Amino acid sequence: MVLRLRRYLGAVRLEAQRVSWPSRREVIMFTILIFLMVLVLGLYLGLLDYILQRIVATLIR
Numbered sequence: 001m002v003l004r005l006r007r008y009l010g011a012v013r014l015e016a017q018r019v020s021w022p023s024r025r026e027v028i029m030f031t032i033l034i035f036l037m038v039l040v041l042g043l044y045l046g047l048l049d050y051i052l053q054r055i056v057a058t059l060i061r
Contacts, residue, residue, distance in 0.1 A: 022030070
């Protein structure tokens with residue numbers, strides 16, 4: 001059991017060394033990009049919700 005765990009952790013360590021990690025600049029750029037996309041999508045959905053709410057309120061009256 002201990003031998004299997006040791007082999008597994010060794011394989012995990014080797015695989016982690018093979019990973020191509022992003023640079024600090026790439027991480028910052030992708031974080032900003034995702035933040036902007038979430039902001040734009042939130043504004044879009046908020047505007048769509050407001051418009052549909054007004055339409056439904058007008059139809060109900």
